[in-house]
Amino acid sequence: MFKVSEIKITELQRYVKLSKPAISKYFKALDTGITHSNNRITGISSNEASLFLRKQSSYKFHKPSITLSANLCGGVGKTSSVYSLSAALRRVSSSTTDPIVLIDGDSQASFTHIVCGQRADDNEYILIDYIENKASINQILNDIGNNVYFIKSNLNSAFLDKALNKPSDIKRAMKNLYSDIFQTLGRNTKIFQDHTPQLSNLFASSISALYQMDDDILCNVLIPIRSDEFAIQGAKYIINEINELVDTYSFDTNKVKINCFFSALDRRVSTSGEALKAAMSDEVIKNYLCPVIIRYSSEIPKSIMSCQNIFASGKSNNATDDYQELLQYIYN
Numbered sequence: 001m002f003k004v005s006e007i008k009i010t011e012l013q014r015y016v017k018l019s020k021p022a023i024s025k026y027f028k029a030l031d032t033g034i035t036h037s038n039n040r041i042t043g044i045s046s047n048e049a050s051l052f053l054r055k056q057s058s059y060k061f062h063k064p065s066i067t068l069s070a071n072l073c074g075g076v077g078k079t080s081s082v083y084s085l086s087a088a089l090r091r092v093s094s095s096t097t098d099p100i101v102l103i104d105g106d107s108q109a110s111f112t113h114i115v116c117g118q119r120a121d122d123n124e125y126i127l128i129d130y131i132e133n134k135a136s137i138n139q140i141l142n143d144i145g146n147n148v149y150f151i152k153s154n155l156n157s158a159f160l161d162k163a164l165n166k167p168s169d170i171k172r173a174m175k176n177l178y179s180d181i182f183q184t185l186g187r188n189t190k191i192f193q194d195h196t197p198q199l200s201n202l203f204a205s206s207i208s209a210l211y212q213m214d215d216d217i218l219c220n221v222l223i224p225i226r227s228d229e230f231a232i233q234g235a236k237y238i239i240n241e242i243n244e245l246v247d248t249y250s251f252d253t254n255k256v257k258i259n260c261f262f263s264a265l266d267r268r269v270s271t272s273g274e275a276l277k278a279a280m281s282d283e284v285i286k287n288y289l290c291p292v293i294i295r296y297s298s299e300i301p302k303s304i305m306s307c308q309n310i311f312a313s314g315k316s317n318n319a320t321d322d323y324q325e326l327l328q329y330i331y332n
């Protein structure tokens with residue numbers, strides 16, 4: 001089950017330019033979807049929160065979107081960032097009208113393991129079965145509750161590159177998948193895809209698909225970085241690969257937003273400032289650097305160990321605040 005905690009009034013203030021009393025007044029008039037303690041509102045359901053937010057002119061989360069995380073360097077926070085962002089989005093979007101699809105594009109299947117408790121069984125349909133026309137879209141979409149669907153992975157995903165070996169297949173395969181998802185679940189769907197720390201035909205296919213999506217679909221590539229040179233180098237290779245695909249197929253460069261962001265920066269550590277400066281002065285990275293930084297939070301490893309996202313417990317921490325900020329940034 002995909003769980004997220006209720007949203008607090010102070011959190012809603014991040015999304016709207018209204019005072020706390022003004023927001024409280026709106027919710028005090030409601031009978032359902034609100035948790036009280038001594039006449040004080042302590043939590044608001046995501047459906048009520050999203051109904052409220054939708055009334056604001058600044059509301060952006062109704063848009064369909066595809067968000068892909070990638071870096072050639074392992075262990076930089078690719079999986080944590082797609083999972084955390086999807087949970088941040090579930091809390092401010094309606095679970096009745098806005099489906100979320102999580103795709104595990106990594107044969108290590110850590111995303112599947114974290115969210116579903118275990119990797120896909122050999123007899124379960126996964127992404128490669130769809131790509132090889134052995135399974136339909138409905139057969140690979142696993143309903144994990146709260147209007148969230150999961151496309152699972154296991155080691156068999158390592159054969160995806162063999163299944164996608166022709167340039168025409170690369171250009172078409174993931175475009176077909178995303179289009180099928182929007183057709184099946186509706187135009188409000190938001191897709192989050194995790195990726196392996198390698199260049200692959202699946203990555204090329206996914207990137208090509210993003211550039212071929214209709215203009216109303218918000219397309220983002222998130223590149224988590226850390227303070228080490230290896231993570232920066234991995235980010236640069238990813239950006240290079242994307243730019244080569246854009247050149248090869250003459251895609252419109254503005255269609256996809258590329259964001260490099262620090263995914264676990266500890267501001268108390270003296271090297272953090274140097275890492276930031278180095279990223280800001282790097283000829284390539286500086287053009288894609290996102291102003292939002294995810295701070296180091298010991299809650300992320302803990303929540304992952306318990307097969308939950310950081311928004312499931314209801315306790316706020318550095319990372320929950322920062323991921324809400326990042327969500328707003330990528331939806332702008």
Ligand SMILES: Nc1ncnc2c1ncn2[C@@H]1O[C@H](COP(=O)(O)OP(=O)(O)OP(=O)(O)O)[C@@H](O)[C@H]1O
Nearest residue numbers: 074075076077078079080197263264296297300301
């Ligand atoms: N903001 C953060 N604060 C503290 N720890 C974090 C943070 N973000 C991620 N982590 C931890 O960093 C580790 C690596 O994260 P994650 O698994 O998301 O990286 P990845 O890029 O997906 O790795 P891989 O390349 O193996 O797929 C995990 O243990 C995760 O809990």
Ligand SMILES: [Mg+2]
Nearest residue numbers: 078079106110
């Ligand atoms: Mg991962």
